Amino acid sequence: xxxxxxxxxxxxxxxxxxxxxxxxxxxxxxxxxxxxxxxxxxxxxxxxxxxxxxxxxxxxxxxxxxxxxxxxxxxxxxxxxxxxxxxxxxxxxxxxxxxxxxxxxxxxxxxxxxxxxxxxxxxxxxxxxxxxxxxxxxxxxxxxxxxxxxxxxxxxxxxxxxxxxxxxxxxxxxxxxxxxxxxxxxxxxxxxxxxxxxxxxxxxxxxxxxxxxxxxxxxxxxxxxxxxxxxxxxxxxxxxxxxxxxxxxxxxxxxxxxxxxxxxxxxxxxxxxxxxxxxxxxxxxxxxxxxxxxxxxxxxxxxxxxxxxxxxxxxxxxxxxxxxxxxxxxxxxxxxxxxxxxxxxxxxxxxxxxxxxxxxxxxxxxxxxxxxxxxxxxxxxxxxxxxxxxxxxxxxxxxxxxxxxxxxxxxxxxxxxxxxxxxxxxxxxxxxxxxxxxxxxxxxxxxxxx
Numbered sequence: 001x002x003x004x005x006x007x008x009x010x011x012x013x014x015x016x017x018x019x020x021x022x023x024x025x026x027x028x029x030x031x032x033x034x035x036x037x038x039x040x041x042x043x044x045x046x047x048x049x050x051x052x053x054x055x056x057x058x059x060x061x062x063x064x065x066x067x068x069x070x071x072x073x074x075x076x077x078x079x080x081x082x083x084x085x086x087x088x089x090x091x092x093x094x095x096x097x098x099x100x101x102x103x104x105x106x107x108x109x110x111x112x113x114x115x116x117x118x119x120x121x122x123x124x125x126x127x128x129x130x131x132x133x134x135x136x137x138x139x140x141x142x143x144x145x146x147x148x149x150x151x152x153x154x155x156x157x158x159x160x161x162x163x164x165x166x167x168x169x170x171x172x173x174x175x176x177x178x179x180x181x182x183x184x185x186x187x188x189x190x191x192x193x194x195x196x197x198x199x200x201x202x203x204x205x206x207x208x209x210x211x212x213x214x215x216x217x218x219x220x221x222x223x224x225x226x227x228x229x230x231x232x233x234x235x236x237x238x239x240x241x242x243x244x245x246x247x248x249x250x251x252x253x254x255x256x257x258x259x260x261x262x263x264x265x266x267x268x269x270x271x272x273x274x275x276x277x278x279x280x281x282x283x284x285x286x287x288x289x290x291x292x293x294x295x296x297x298x299x300x301x302x303x304x305x306x307x308x309x310x311x312x313x314x315x316x317x318x319x320x321x322x323x324x325x326x327x328x329x330x331x332x333x334x335x336x337x338x339x340x341x342x343x344x345x346x347x348x349x350x351x352x353x354x355x356x357x358x359x360x361x362x363x364x365x366x367x368x369x370x371x372x373x374x375x376x377x378x379x380x381x382x383x384x385x386x387x388x389x390x391x392x393x394x395x396x397x398x399x400x401x402x403x404x405x406x407x408x409x410x411x412x413x414x415x416x417x418x419x420x421x422x423x424x425x426x427x428x429x430x431x432x433x434x435x436x437x438x439x440x441x442x443x444x445x446x447x448x449x450x
Contacts, residue, residue: 015199019177025083026386028174028211029075031167031413033359034352035337035344038168042076042092045382045410045418047166047339048128049074049094051117057132058115060098068132069096069115072164072410072426075384076122080171084385086405086436091120095408095428097445099164101140103421105445106396114445116407116428118438135162139419148265151417153257153332155273155280165416166339169382174211176386177203181393201376204389208361208379216362216377222354225323234319234326236305245301248346249290250336252300253283255329259307262325263317271315275303289342331358335416358415380411380425388427391448395429399442402432407443421449 032039042050049071051057058069075093082089094117097105105113141150141160154160180197209215224235239245246252260276279300286292292300304326309316317325334355337344365375388409398404409427412420420426430443 011195015195019199019203022178022387024176024386026174026176026388027080027083027171027384028208029169029171029382029384030212031359031361031382031416032170033356034347034349035334035341036347036349036352038338038344039170041079041168041170042122042124043074043079043169043171045073045167045169045413045416046071046164048131048163050092050122050126051094051129052119052122052126055117055119057129058096058117060096060115061109061112062098062100062136067098068135070099070135070138070162070164071096072099073169073408075169075171075408080384081173083173084435086432087385088118088120088438091118092122093118093407093440097426099138100136103139103426103447105426105447106394110396110444111441114428114443116440116443118440131162137162138164138417149261150419151332151335152261152328153254155257155260155276164418165335167416171384172211174381174383174386175203175207176383176388178387179390179393181390182387198375201378204379205362205376208381212361212381214360214362216364217357217360222323222327224326232319234308234322236308239301239305242301243294244297244348246292246297247348247351248288248333248337248343249283249286249292250288250340250343251330251333251347252286252292252296253280253288254332254336255304255326256280256283256300258329258332259304259317259322259325262321262328263307263315279303288336289340289346291346327355327358330355331415338416361411380413382411382413383409389425391424391450394446394448396444396446398429398431398434398444400431400433400437400439404429405432405435407435407440420447424449 059066060069072095077088077091077093080087096115098113107113137160139150139160141154143157143159145156150160177200180200223238246255256276256279260273264271282296286296307316308319308322310318330351334347337347361381362377362379365378367375383406385406388406395404407428407430409425410418410420411425412418412423424447426445426447428443428445430440434442
């Protein structure tokens with residue numbers, strides 16, 4: 001419980017002075033939403049890179065074999081606010097890694113696991129490079145009998161994708177402060193350790209809100225997810241009234257796949273996917289970017305409704321399970337639409353609004369502070385430069401003089417299937433000297449997991 005007479009004003013003053021002294025500018029890379037209103041930028045996650053002629057797609061080593069690396073992001077340096085004089089002001093940075101199942105990037109030969117390429121000039125109309133032969137599925141996701149796949153729409157007999165979801169990034173200025181694990185030793189004004197971590201979380205949250213204009217939303221719910229009521233049932237009548245649903249073929253494809261996987265969770269023996277395969281085939285015939293006819297829409301809505309039952313002996317979902325599957329399926333459709341302007345335009349604004357909270361760069365905290373207050377929401381953002389969160393204090397050894405600089409940190413972004421360990425992060429480091437001299441060939445990387 002909070003007591004005003006126990007408040008330590010001196011400790012607070014020392015702490016705020018410390019934050020003011022060690023504030024460092026950085027860049028948050030904001031994933032704009034929704035896909036129907038994307039900004040015109042060249043910086044992006046995933047998709048395929050605009051590699052110029054003469055620049056080869058990097059090849060690394062995975063499980064002792066040579067294989068093309070996975071493309072993670074490209075950053076147009078001309079689009080970055082100037083927060084570090086050593087960063088190039090023009091040109092494109094391309095980030096690659098062996099994003100296999102182990103995700104071990106910090107090795108004795110780091111260039112076999114991660115690679116950053118820099119092109120001083122890339123034409124605006126430069127076409128993307130085709131995927132090279134021999135590319136392995138992301139996280140080595142192959143055929144599996146497990147119900148829970150990554151991505152969630154992957155059918156048991158299918159290999160996972162080799163290309164990450166494409167999504168544009170907009171860089172914004174953001175203040176940062178040292179992680180608890182990198183506090184400078186021996187200073188007379190070192191803050192009180194028992195209050196530094198919680199205050200740092202609050203400062204980080206405020207900095208992300210200020211930089212992005214986004215706010216955490218606690219306990220947000222959609223039309224089809226369960227509210228706080230034990231008598232809740234999936235809104236069947238609401239779905240029947242949505243006569244324009246599904247609006248585009250990709251919704252049929254992704255939602256049918258997810259429902260098929262969700263209904264087999266916890267079930268034993270062979271599972272019949274015939275109806276799911278039929279809908280996947282029908283969506284392909286319609287076109288994933290095209291609109292279904294009214295008869296197909298009605299038939300699909302009734303099929304979805306027919307998958308709801310409390311009979312655990314049947315291959316169906318509970319009301320709660322269907323609500324969860326509905327969200328997963330629509331999120332997967334939106335992720336596809338991020339790389340398809342035609343599909344993005346067919347998804348209605350109301351559906352985008354229902355799903356927008358899933359795309360916020362915040363995680364609701366379940367912890368409490370010693371005085372009983374609930375901990376603030378936690379941030380998970382993509383970031384360049386400045387102080388970054390260190391889950392385990394790991395910074396690989398970098399060549400060159402000066403402190404290690406975070407060139408890029410990618411956070412776990414589950415709604416677009418960008419996964420690093422258990423809700424972890426991937427960070428690309430290089431020395432201050434190498435950043436100043438443009439030695440991006442010496443970048444090293446590490447994946448940290450909770």
